Amino acid sequence: MIERLEAQMRAMQMLTKAQEVTADNLANINTPGFKGSKLFFHEFKQQVDGKEVSKTVPMQQIDLKQGMLEPTGNTFDLGIDGEGFFKVEEGGQQLLTRDGRFHVNSDGYLVNNQGARVMGTEGPVYIPEFLKASGESSPVKLEVAKDGTIRINGQVNDRLGIVKIDDPANLERRGNSYFAATSPGHLVGQDAGSVMQGYYEKGNVEPLQEMVGMMRNMQMFESQQRAMRSTDEMLSQVSSRLGRF
Numbered sequence: 001m002i003e004r005l006e007a008q009m010r011a012m013q014m015l016t017k018a019q020e021v022t023a024d025n026l027a028n029i030n031t032p033g034f035k036g037s038k039l040f041f042h043e044f045k046q047q048v049d050g051k052e053v054s055k056t057v058p059m060q061q062i063d064l065k066q067g068m069l070e071p072t073g074n075t076f077d078l079g080i081d082g083e084g085f086f087k088v089e090e091g092g093q094q095l096l097t098r099d100g101r102f103h104v105n106s107d108g109y110l111v112n113n114q115g116a117r118v119m120g121t122e123g124p125v126y127i128p129e130f131l132k133a134s135g136e137s138s139p140v141k142l143e144v145a146k147d148g149t150i151r152i153n154g155q156v157n158d159r160l161g162i163v164k165i166d167d168p169a170n171l172e173r174r175g176n177s178y179f180a181a182t183s184p185g186h187l188v189g190q191d192a193g194s195v196m197q198g199y200y201e202k203g204n205v206e207p208l209q210e211m212v213g214m215m216r217n218m219q220m221f222e223s224q225q226r227a228m229r230s231t232d233e234m235l236s237q238v239s240s241r242l243g244r245f
Contacts, residue, residue, distance in 0.1 A: 033099030034203035082193025090116035
């Protein structure tokens with residue numbers, strides 16, 4: 001009877017965790033470049049007091065499915081079609097992101113909306129020529145090729161450092177739009193996706209699917225609550241009857 005209560009309690013804990021993940025996914029539907037989380041359960045066995053006991057542990061993984069590329073026509077909006085991440089530097093830390101809404105700051109660096117510098121193959125992307133040219137009467141033309149090469153009026157300036165992760169399990173979330181690899185060795189630069197200028201990537205969360213999952217979790221949680229109450233009542237009856245002897 002006690003084992004049944006323990007199993008029901010573990011089931012409710014796992015459903016609570018699943019609901020937390022679903023709620024976080026839904027809260028970030030409109031976050032550009034957001035990657036939702038998937039929850040799965042890993043069962044393992046261990047020896048407890050000489051008995052083999054099975055335990056189930058919830059494990060969370062980032063869903064790297066492609067989000068929709070939204071056209072904006074903005075020169076500095078960049079999206080990645082396929083695998084890969086932009087590298088940015090913030091607070092001395094190199095992070096990964098799929099949010100490619102960039103602009104040039106007053107120092108001439110390409111940055112994101114948080115002020116983090118976008119990294120190229122040789123370091124932060126520095127394009128002061130664009131600022132100088134934009135102050136003149138002649139227009140400046142900035143082009144970003146699909147391989148990430150940046151050209152200003154036809155002249156090569158730099159190339160974006162697009163990298164991808166070898167295994168999603170080696171990716172850690174750092175806020176809603178940043179990620180980091182558990183080790184630099186998990187990052188590879190070959191066969192990354194294509195850069196699309198004038199686009200940004202929307203979050204990859206599917207609202208309908210998440211809402212269905214949330215309702216299913218609530219129903220299963222309520223079912224476990226009812227089962228736990230029934231088990232508790234049965235235990236109370238057994239205890240009261242034993243007390244008569």
